[in-house]
Amino acid sequence: MALGIRTDRRPSMAQTLWDSSVGKKTVMAVSGLIMLLYLVVHMIGNLKIFFGPGEFDHYAHWLRVVGEPFMHYGWTLWLVRVVLIAAVVAHAVSAYQLSRRDLKARPTKYVHKKRRASYATRTMRWGGIILGLFLVWHLLDLTTGTVHPGFRPGHPYQNVVDTFSTWYGNVIYLVAMLALGLHVRHGFWSAAQSLGVGSRTRDRLLKTTANVLALVLTVGFVSVPVAVMTEVVS
Secondary structure (H helix, E strand, O other): OOOOOOOOOOOOHHHHHHHOHHHHHHHHHHHHHHHHHHHHHHHHHHHHHHHOHHHHHHHHHHHHHOOOOOOOOOHHHHHHHHHHHHHHHHHHHHHHHHHHHHHHOOOHHHHHHOOOOOHHHHHHHHHHHHHHHHHHHHHHHHOOOOOOOOOOOOOHHHHHHHHOOOHHHHHHHHHHHHHHHHHHHHHHHHHHHHOOOOOOOOHHHHHHHHHHHHHHHHHHHHHHHHHHHOOOOO
């Protein structure tokens, strides 16, 4: 009698975690916090534009040589980019799969009575889409210069001023930054709950922190195009 050989394997702990809603929410929370940290640093760097073209261009150059001589030219910047791309993809995939899972979990016989998504949920979904589209445009505008007429490699200060000297550049950026503020406000709170940080004693502090972060990031990023429009930066 031939012995049967079992070829099925038990899923790994990582796969089991990823397949669960809790696991996907955890991935969303961690990837979201990575992007939030980057946004804070990126905003601080953007504010250097108020110190003039020399300071801003020097900062942009420093981003490419940081870590030398241990790291080759541009390697540290690319390492940061790879981590960010991984965080964005993980965040987006988790959000999409959780949304699809939520829709499938609703009983079809109650479709006509389907409860409308909460304000926070709608804000997160549409905000995420807006920010995803903005990210593509932003890279094509100020990194590759593909959609930026007159783009000058190695002159980031002038490129930023050129972008915010156009009405469409300002509209796209301002709408995206308002979406970012709302996304951070709800996302930080959700991340805290997913990671088990929230509690009755901490809820007020977490909500205040979320509001402050959203406000600071929105004002910080928006201040650059406003400064160009008002010729404070030119």
